[in-house]
Amino acid sequence: MRQIKRKEIVRAGTTVEQMVRAVADMIVTGALLPGEKLDEITLASRFEVSRTPVREALRELGAMGLIGREPNRSAFVTSVDGAYLHSMFEAMAELEAICARLSAERMTVDERRTLELEHRASARLVRAGAGEDYATYNVEFHNQLYRGAHNEHIFELVTHTRARLAPFRRAQFRLPGRLAKSFDEHDIIVTAIMRADGAAAAQAAYSHVEIVSDASIVFAKAAGK
16 A cells, blocks of 8 residues: 555544544545555554554445455455446435425424524634534534434435545535535525525525535546546
């Protein structure tokens, strides 16, 4: 496996989640290219962990479709299938639209207030250009929509699909001006939910994911080279 600079990885105490995120980000952005080997010993050394969390991280990366593995061989970076990625984003857009519509109809007063207040507070992250912090907030913003739908089965479906797309959705914030655009798109969703306008909330959420998909394709092409 090609040498990875220390600054590109998280340090000692790495959790499986952090490792998955770090390796996934390197794959999505092209720092690790299709066909590159990811052997457990080298990864364990680089992340300063035992081989057990490495195996779990590789298993999760495999479930995301970012790595492949043949019996008794090292894992390797796979090529990103653009058509499959598009199909997942298409499904994600439909699921998020459902969640936004149901949230507009079912969110409690407290849930709506929290959604609006946290959305307004995220503006300071945009002004500061704090991409990593905004990406973390962005996950919670969407989780609020999923929980606000008050439907356990839909929650399971949408969170599972989002987990598969997480590395690509994070990558969008590397694009110039994307933070401000994301905030504006969130603003339309929040406004519709505060007005209890289910149709408008659904349309805004669907359009938001479509735009995220287009932004993410930039990195999918790089990862698929």
